[in-house]
Amino acid sequence: MNALEQLSRTVENQKHTAIAAFVPLDLSLLNYKPAPNSWSIFECLEHLNRYSRYYNPVLAKAIAANSGGNPEQTISYTWLGKKSLDMVRPENGKKSKTVKHMNPNNSQLSRQTLEEFLDHQTELLQLLDKAKGANLNKKAIPVEFFKLLKLRIGEALEFVTLHQERHLQQALKVKKQLPINQAAA
Secondary structure, three states, X not given: OOHHHHHHHHHHHHHHHHHHHHOOOOHHXXXXXXXXXXXXXXXXXXXXXXXXXXXXXXXXXXXXXXXXXXXXXXXXXXXXXXXXXXXXXXXXXXXXXXXXXXXXXXXXXXXXXXXXXXXXXXXXXXXXXXXXXXXXXXEEEEEOOEEEEEEEHHHHHHHXXXXXXXXXXXXXXXXXXOOHHHHOO
16 A cells, blocks of 8 residues: 555544544534643534645645645655654654644534535545646745745655644544533433
C-alpha cells in the first residue's frame, strides 16, 4: 500500500469513527467540557473545520496545478515537513499552543459543526484520490499561520491527516469523560 492509499484509509476510518462515536450523542454532550479550559467534542471538530477551510482549497489548487506525478511515488520530507508532522503526531503528548483564530474555545456550536466535519472528510478523500496524479514532492502549500513557509503537497496531506487523528483522539477522550448518567441515556 502506498502513502496515498494509507492516508485515504486513515481518513475513511476517521470519518467512520466520528459517525459512530459522535452522531448518536445529544447536543449537550457534544458541547460538554470536562474542564473550563479544555475543549468539548464540538470544539475539537470545529478546530479541525477551521484548518480544513484553509487547507482543502489550497490543496485542491496545488494538486490541480501540479499534475504529472507517479501514482506509486513516495513522499519525501523537508525539515519543515518533518517538524510539522512530529508536532501533530497523536503519540506526541506535548501540548501545542493553538493560534488564536484556530482556537474554538468557548464557541457556540451546533450539529452543523459535525456535519461540516464529515463534509470535509469527503472532500479530503476526493483530494487524496486526485493527488494520485500530482507531484507529491512539489513545494506548493503555504503553512496556514506563516504563508512564506511552504510544505510539499504530500507533506501537507499527511499533516492534515495526522492533525485530524490527534484531535479525534482528543474528542474521544472527552467522550470517555462525559457524565455517565447522560451518556447512558
